[in-house]
């Protein structure tokens with residue numbers, strides 16, 4: 209048990225130290241607190257000198273709290289919540305079992321068996337929660353750990369319930385099995401949780417480095433990287449690729465008349481509207497202040513002009529409401545494709561930009577191809 213506590217403390221230390229260096233994840237803090245509570249519960253279980261009921265309630269209550277915190281972290285990891293009511297319930301069940309089998313119908317084996325089986329089931333609930341809401345190596349390792357912990361706690365509790373006085377060979381084997389599996393399960397859970405945290409931070413970093421914070425569209429660097437890939441795949445598959453440059457008309461006037469925050473809202477609106485119309489392989493990127501680029505995989509210039517015209521009309525018909533004001537705006541678009549300028553992304557962007565300026569010169573709120 210000492211090794212188990214030492215290992216849990218070590219991994220908790222890792223979770224906490226990672227939290228100190230970065231803007232930490234809420235689930236990471238909950239898992240760290242849950243681990244500390246579990247260790248404390250285990251240590252209290254081994255403590256002596258306290259009245260039996262107090263000793264058992266403290267130990268099981270704190271262990272229950274540890275698992276409730278870990279389960280809450282797992283739900284948050286899966287973008288869900290676990291209410292305080294559920295957490296209190298999770299802690300109260302082992303307390304009620306302990307009180308019943310100490311005060312009402314005293315039986316140490318029944319108490320140990322039922323609380324063990326209960327903690328086993330809670331570990332399975334943790335595994336099921338993760339399986340429903342997560343994926344990746346970290347999740348697999350953690351699920352294996354929770355399942356192993358659940359099996360060993362449940363089997364040990366179940367055997368004790370059926371054979372309260374057993375001290376035969378089978379009892380020894382079950383004890384040896386659980387003594388081997390529980391620390392192993394704990395190791396899997398701890399490493400799995402750390403892997404899951406690392407993956408979340410990697411996802412966060414990738415988001416920050418590829419997504420434009422204001423509009424949610426790709427940023428310019430991501431456009432260049434992902435756009436090149438689309439070009440390459442399209443060239444190999446002998447498909448056409450179209451590029452559309454989109455620029456909000458008289459945007460300076462919108463900022464000047466309604467204020468910068470309303471201008472920001474207009475940009476967000478445009479981005480959401482465009483994203484809602486894209487197919488999975490298309491790209492939308494914010495190219496500059498009020499300029500966006502669309503990369504449309506598999507479209508030639510004629511089809512891309514039709515798409516652009518439909519988008520232009522959608523923007524023209526929309527009203528943006530922000531800061532208590534209603535704003536209508538229009539966009540000018542330039543369209544080109546690989547059929548005219550080849551599969552060089554930067555060349556296509558620059559041709560689409562030139563076509564867009566033609567649309568501006570011709571009076572704005574229109575689509576030009578070039």
Ligand SMILES: Nc1nc2c(ncn2[C@@H]2O[C@H](COP(=O)(O)OP(=O)(O)OP(=O)(O)O)[C@@H](O)[C@H]2O)c(=O)[nH]1
Pocket residue numbers: 422455456457458459460461463467468469470471472475496497498568572
């Ligand atoms: N609100 C807001 N404004 C921005 C942002 N980025 C750039 N702008 C503004 O966008 C405006 C662009 O103005 P211009 O380049 O003159 O273009 P325009 O007024 O749209 O005129 P045309 O393109 O010729 O129709 C500038 O006033 C920039 O300050 C942003 O993130 N938010």
